[in-house]
Amino acid sequence: MSNAIIIVGGGPVGATLALLLARQGAAVTVLEARKQGAAYSESRALALSFGSRRILEKLGVWASLAASATAINTIHISQKGSLGRSRLHAHDYQQEALGYVLSYGALSAALDSALAEQPLVNFIFEASAEAIQHNARQASVTYRYHGESHSLDCALIVLADGGRSLDDIAGLSKETKAYGHDALITKVSAKLPHHNIAYERFTEKGPMALLPNGERDFSLVWTGKQAYIGALMTLSDAEFLTQFHQQFGDRVGQFLSVEKRMAFPLKLSQIKTLDIAHLVVIGNAAQTMHPVAGQGFNVGLRDAESLAQCVASSNLASLGSKKMLEAYQHSRQSDTKGGLLFTDFLVNIFSNDLIGLSSLRSAGLGLFDVIKPIKQHLVRKMSFGK
Ligand SMILES: Cc1cc2nc3c(=O)[nH]c(=O)nc-3n(C[C@H](O)[C@H](O)[C@H](O)COP(=O)(O)OP(=O)(O)OC[C@H]3O[C@@H](n4cnc5c(N)ncnc54)[C@H](O)[C@@H]3O)c2cc1C
Structure with missing residues (x-):
């Protein structure tokens, strides 16, 4: 077998795993469908937790990213039509920040330049995986590169394709809501x-998050029923900003401009692996969550960190074995489940407009604001996943 580990998908999660593995002396091949640099212009924002910053710091990637990341020092949670609100401040938890906002493009560029300096990583751009097979001894991937088909065998394939390409793999089943x-x-x-404040606002139509991004701008994630969001997509910029102001309120004054809007369907999904060896799924390919609490990307980075630890404690003979992969799944269970349940809970409790629920929520936010252990728990969960 010529390769020990192959990562399919060199997005933020696959690239981070490659760097973590190389740092501990493991050689790795990454197959990435995109052209080099194709992701650098993606301006969509990622919410990075304080714990994720630490992972990137360990890899020497954070230093080049820090200047383009916007710190979230305060999270302000409120509900439309009620006085209940809560605030979380980084300094109350001895953290420099509660999290950061940065663009997908800036993160991709920083990860790529760190990878380019890493001789143990063979990163192949424009290599699109088409099929993955596995048996009790090994796994193999077939991919297309410059019009030709190639195949590689290895001890461990890590699927980190964002869940977009390879649906039909034996031993994997997806639960979707x-x-x-x-x-x-x-x-x-x-x-x-913005004073580095992120706003989480719950309305009867659905939750929205307004995240500080850059000197003065905000990234907006506005969620709601498909018909409602569909209608918002058709408004002129001026009409859109008026609607948004009505829902968000006056906390940052009048809204002045809006960039191109993009909408996508929300789902909660989780991959179940059925007692297999030599194949593991991480990042968005393993689970997708509602973006309301900014958990998804950070859970993905923690997948990469845990998997690298499991690889470090395996020898070549046990790499990719059922036992090793069970240990990995076990290490991720509570974080992944917690992240999925937490976001699902937020969506359900705050998006339902049942009689009585709204005053309960309002009281809940008021209570939440004064009960320190609950806030402490929430900050730990958002920052470190525990
Ligand atoms: C439209 C959209 C909006 C989002 N908005 C937010 C947000 O506002 N805030 C937030 O925190 N998170 C957001 N997310 C989630 C966030 O983007 C993900 O959590 C994060 O990108 C996960 O990284 P990943 O590496 O697992 O997957 P991805 O970023 O999807 O990367 C997967 C990589 O695999 C490559 N690939 C795919 N198929 C193949 C193949 N067959 N062969 C080889 N390579 C392949 C792709 O080219 C890509 O580079 C959003 C996601 C989407 C889809």
């Missing part, structure tokens, strides 16, 4: 400065 909701994402500017 469609919310019937869409997320609209865009960037807006406002009259007042």
Whole structure:
């Protein structure tokens, strides 16, 4: 077998895993469908937790990213039509920040340049995996590169393709819950400065998050029923900003401009692996969550970190064995389940407009604001996944 580990998908999660593995002396091949540099112009925002920053710091990637990341020092949670609200401040938890906002493109560029300096990583751009097979001894991947088909065998294939390409792999089954909701994402500017405050706002139509991004701008994630979001997509910029102001309120003054809007369907999904060896799934390919609490990407990075630890404690003979993969799944169970349940809970409790629920929520936010252990728990969960 010529390869020990092959990662399919060199997005943020696959690339981070490659760097973690190389750092511990493991050689790895990454197959990435995109052309080099194709992701650098993606301006969509990622919410990075404080714990994820630490992972990137360990890899020497954070230093080049810090200047383009916007710190979230305060999270302000409120509900439309009620006085209940809660605030979380980084300094109350001895953290420099509660999290950061950065663009997918900036992160991809920083990871790629770290990878380029890593001789143990063979990163192949424009290599699109088409089929994965596995048996009790090994796994193999067939991929297309410059019009030709190639095949590689290895001890461990890590599927980190974002869940977009390879649906039909033996031993994997996907559980999906469609919310019937869409997320609209865009960037807006406002009259007042953001002061590094992120806003989570719950309305009867669905939750929205307004994240500080850059000197004065905000990234907006606005979720709601498909018809509602569909209608928002058709509005002129001025009409859209008026609607948004009505829902969000006056905390940052008038909204001045909005960039291109994009909408996508929301679903909760999780891959179940059925007692297999030599294949593991991580990142967005393993689980997708509602973006309301900014958990998904960070759970993916923690997948990479845990898997690298499991590889470090295996020898070549046990690499990719059922035992090793069971240990990995076990290490990820509570974080993944917690992240999925947590976001699902938030969506359900705050998106239902049942009589009585809204005053309960309002009281809940007020209570939440004064009960320190609950806030502490939430900050730990958002920052470190535990
Ligand atoms: C439209 C959209 C909006 C989002 N908005 C937010 C947000 O506002 N905030 C937030 O925190 N998170 C957001 N997310 C989630 C966030 O993007 C993911 O959590 C994060 O990108 C996960 O990284 P990943 O590496 O697992 O997957 P991806 O980023 O999807 O990367 C997968 C990589 O695999 C490659 N690939 C795919 N198929 C193949 C193949 N067959 N062969 C080889 N390579 C392949 C792709 O080219 C890509 O580079 C959003 C996701 C989507 C899809």
